Amino acid sequence: SDVRRSGVEKTETTCGYCAVGCRFEVHAKDDDFLAVQPTDPDHAPVNDFSTCVKGKFGYEFVDQETRLQTPLVKEDGEFREATWEEALSRVASEFAGIRDDHGPDALATFASSKGTNEEAYLVQKFARQVLGSKNIDNCARLCHSSTVAALKQTVGFGAMSNRINEDIGETDCYLITGSNTTESHPVLATRIKQNVRDGADLFVFDPRKVEIAEHATQYSRTRPGYDVAWINGMIRHIIDEGLHDEAFVEERTKNFEDLREKVEPFTPEEVERLTDVPPEELTRAAETIANADTCVFGWAMGMTQHSHGTQNVLALANLALVTGHVGKPGAGFSPFRGQNNVQGGGGDMGTLPNNLPGYQDVTDPEVLDRFAEVWGERPPGEVGLRVPEAFSEALAGNVHGMYVVGENPALSEPDLSHAREALEDLDFLVVQDIFMTETAEYADVVLPAATFAEKNGTFTNTERRVQLVGKAMDAPGEALPDWVIVQELANRLGFDWDYDSPADVMDEINDLVPIYGGISHDRLEAVGDGLQWPCRDADDPGTPFLYEEEFNFEDGLARFVPADMGEPGELPSEEYPLTLTSGRVLYHWHTGTLTRRVEGLMHHVGESFVEIHPETAERLGIEDGEPVLVESKRGEITVDARVTDRPGVGVVFIPMHFAAGAVNTLTRESFDAVSGIPEYKVASVRARPAGPD
Ligand code: SF4
Numbered sequence: 001s002d003v004r005r006s007g008v009e010k011t012e013t014t015c016g017y018c019a020v021g022c023r024f025e026v027h028a029k030d031d032d033f034l035a036v037q038p039t040d041p042d043h044a045p046v047n048d049f050s051t052c053v054k055g056k057f058g059y060e061f062v063d064q065e066t067r068l069q070t071p072l073v074k075e076d077g078e079f080r081e082a083t084w085e086e087a088l089s090r091v092a093s094e095f096a097g098i099r100d101d102h103g104p105d106a107l108a109t110f111a112s113s114k115g116t117n118e119e120a121y122l123v124q125k126f127a128r129q130v131l132g133s134k135n136i137d138n139c140a141r142l143c144h145s146s147t148v149a150a151l152k153q154t155v156g157f158g159a160m161s162n163r164i165n166e167d168i169g170e171t172d173c174y175l176i177t178g179s180n181t182t183e184s185h186p187v188l189a190t191r192i193k194q195n196v197r198d199g200a201d202l203f204v205f206d207p208r209k210v211e212i213a214e215h216a217t218q219y220s221r222t223r224p225g226y227d228v229a230w231i232n233g234m235i236r237h238i239i240d241e242g243l244h245d246e247a248f249v250e251e252r253t254k255n256f257e258d259l260r261e262k263v264e265p266f267t268p269e270e271v272e273r274l275t276d277v278p279p280e281e282l283t284r285a286a287e288t289i290a291n292a293d294t295c296v297f298g299w300a301m302g303m304t305q306h307s308h309g310t311q312n313v314l315a316l317a318n319l320a321l322v323t324g325h326v327g328k329p330g331a332g333f334s335p336f337r338g339q340n341n342v343q344g345g346g347g348d349m350g351t352l353p354n355n356l357p358g359y360q361d362v363t364d365p366e367v368l369d370r371f372a373e374v375w376g377e378r379p380p381g382e383v384g385l386r387v388p389e390a391f392s393e394a395l396a397g398n399v400h401g402m403y404v405v406g407e408n409p410a411l412s413e414p415d416l417s418h419a420r421e422a423l424e425d426l427d428f429l430v431v432q433d434i435f436m437t438e439t440a441e442y443a444d445v446v447l448p449a450a451t452f453a454e455k456n457g458t459f460t461n462t463e464r465r466v467q468l469v470g471k472a473m474d475a476p477g478e479a480l481p482d483w484v485i486v487q488e489l490a491n492r493l494g495f496d497w498d499y500d501s502p503a504d505v506m507d508e509i510n511d512l513v514p515i516y517g518g519i520s521h522d523r524l525e526a527v528g529d530g531l532q533w534p535c536r537d538a539d540d541p542g543t544p545f546l547y548e549e550e551f552n553f554e555d556g557l558a559r560f561v562p563a564d565m566g567e568p569g570e571l572p573s574e575e576y577p578l579t580l581t582s583g584r585v586l587y588h589w590h591t592g593t594l595t596r597r598v599e600g601l602m603h604h605v606g607e608s609f610v611e612i613h614p615e616t617a618e619r620l621g622i623e624d625g626e627p628v629l630v631e632s633k634r635g636e637i638t639v640d641a642r643v644t645d646r647p648g649v650g651v652v653f654i655p656m657h658f659a660a661g662a663v664n665t666l667t668r669e670s671f672d673a674v675s676g677i678p679e680y681k682v683a684s685v686r687a688r689p690a691g692p693d
Pocket of ligand 1: 015016017018019020021022047050051052053054055056185186187188
């Protein structure tokens with residue numbers, strides 16, 4: 001055939017960037033990544049033929065020269081190449097030494113949400129079984145941990161309840177808040193915009209006039225950090241006007257009276273005082289949402305990354321429940337998840353300090369017994385350290401060794417100078433990644449890993465859909481898939497893991513994780529368009545949307561958990577009068593490890609910047625395009641000004657993707673009490689033209 005003659009291999013797979021989960025074919029020749037092309041639309045349930053700019057043009061990083069191709073060990077402060085034999089022996093002996101000297105909890109593992117489910121499962125098993133440590137966490141701590149905490153309390157599953165196309169794409173009404181949907185979840189945003197063009201209402205509440213707001217029925221500018229006020233205000237107005245869904249509240253929920261009482265102080269006037277949202281905007285949105293047949297509630301980091309992020313999500317959940325927009329087609333909760341596999345690898349697979357795979361409680365003796373039966377060892381039955389706690393414990397001298405798989409805390413942690421000090425203080429740091437990241441620079445041993453294009457496995461997208469990932473080429477040099485590396489390490493530490501393939505690992509997951517009980521690679525191959533969990537056995541077709549009959553509690557009822565209004569951890573002061581908020585741009589991804597290596601994307605946005613409202617810029621004497629010095633109590637950065645009315649007066653926005661002008665130099669270690677998420681979305685800063693001093 002043509003294919004054979006040209007030597008081009010075509011492999012169907014799932015996008016490695018965001019959790020929308022677009023599917024396509026990778027075309028490769030002689031281990032060169034040539035192109036991304038559409039695949040059979042029946043195998044691409046979310047995107048059909050389309051992809052966004054990252055999915056289509058963002059894969060230059062895969063076959064770059066600068067990929068890590070051999071293990072590296074540090075000697076006298078310098079890295080040198082090493083064999084796998086040497087590197088793995090060194091890691092095994094150092095980890096064993098720390099465990100013997102200081103106990104297993106002096107070790108902490110930081111898992112990735114970019115690897116496959118099978119890999120995440122093995123990483124948490126490595127931490128718990130092989131290291132015997134309770135300290136396992138992942139980057140979801142920094143993104144949707146407050147969503148998971150809130151939804152588990154109110155409806156039972158810490159996940160999106162609905163589908164991208166059939167529900168989000170078809171609803172009558174949207175409330176989108178704290179989500180820059182167009183730039184962070186592009187293909188999903190296109191569905192929303194199409195549906196709005198066809199007549200759906202769209203309400204956007206956000207401190208920044210993000211692109212999706214241009215399509216809104218109404219855009220309301222809010223003050224960063226006061227979201228509970230306007231959401232409670234909407235609930236109050238809805239109850240006050242008798243617009244709540246009485247039958248739903250009566251039959252499917254409990255604690256309504258507590259909710260009614262809690263929202264009472266949030267009159268439209270009080271909401272305006274707290275948030276600047278005018279009463280007529282609040283009541284119009286509340287009435288339209290309550291009267292709509294179906295409504296979707298979409299949110300992301302703008303809700304979650306606050307010192308009261310869990311309260312924000314509780315408030316949203318209450319609003320969805322009180323209006324009865326849950327558990328039916330076209331409605332539901334849509335926390336838009338970030339990384340390609342954060343739902344699976346960052347949640348379902350138990351890379352969490354309090355949950356074993358499948359959200360099973362790590363302190364439940366029956367659950368521990370079940371794992372002991374399959375593993376041979378009982379996992380530690382205590383809640384471990386969360387990522388930010390592991391860093392403070394490293395600074396306090398209690399955590400001595402860390403295993404970081406595919407994460408970049410040297411750029412992603414709040415208050416970077418602190419986080420970097422912690423990395424420096426560790427006795428032994430192992431970083432497993434595909435590039436020499438900012439974090440890998442601090443490592444004692446660096447292990448070269450494979451990208452999504454170089455391995456098999458599964459990713460779970462934001463709508464709980466488990467989809468296959470296909471190997472299109474070999475990893476460069478001696479780089480290996482994470483699942484192979486972790487297995488090698490486990491065996492060097494005295495275990496005898498013998499997984500032949502990721503499919504083999506999935507069989508063990510089947511056994512231990514009830515919501516994945518019916519998901520196997522063979523079955524995914526046969527169905528073509530993935531399976532949505534819960535999928536409990538081989539005959540279970542999966543669950544397109546949650547809570548149709550009952551909520552995930554023994555009594556089947558949802559709980560109203562009234563949300564408390566809290567102030568941000570840092571308020572503007574005379575010295576630092578501006579409010580900083582951070583976020584993403586379309587062309588980049590997280591700490592930029594991948595996208596800063598793609599010329600075509602760097603051509604669009606090649607460096608960091610600060611958005612400043614024209615009024616603020618004028619007052620501070622800042623011109624569009626000129627370098628600006630931005631300072632907080634933690635540090636300072638210099639970035640170019642973009643004068644625009646996207647942020648409000650007195651608010652500045654800086655993207656999160658760059659090492660030069662890293663925004664987390666400025667952010668603060670202030671955490672949500674329930675979930676431990678850092679407050680990336682509010683910090684107090686000042687700004688002036690950078691010019692000569
Ligand atoms: Fe990939 Fe997300 Fe873009 Fe789809 S929308 S192509 S999953 S980055």
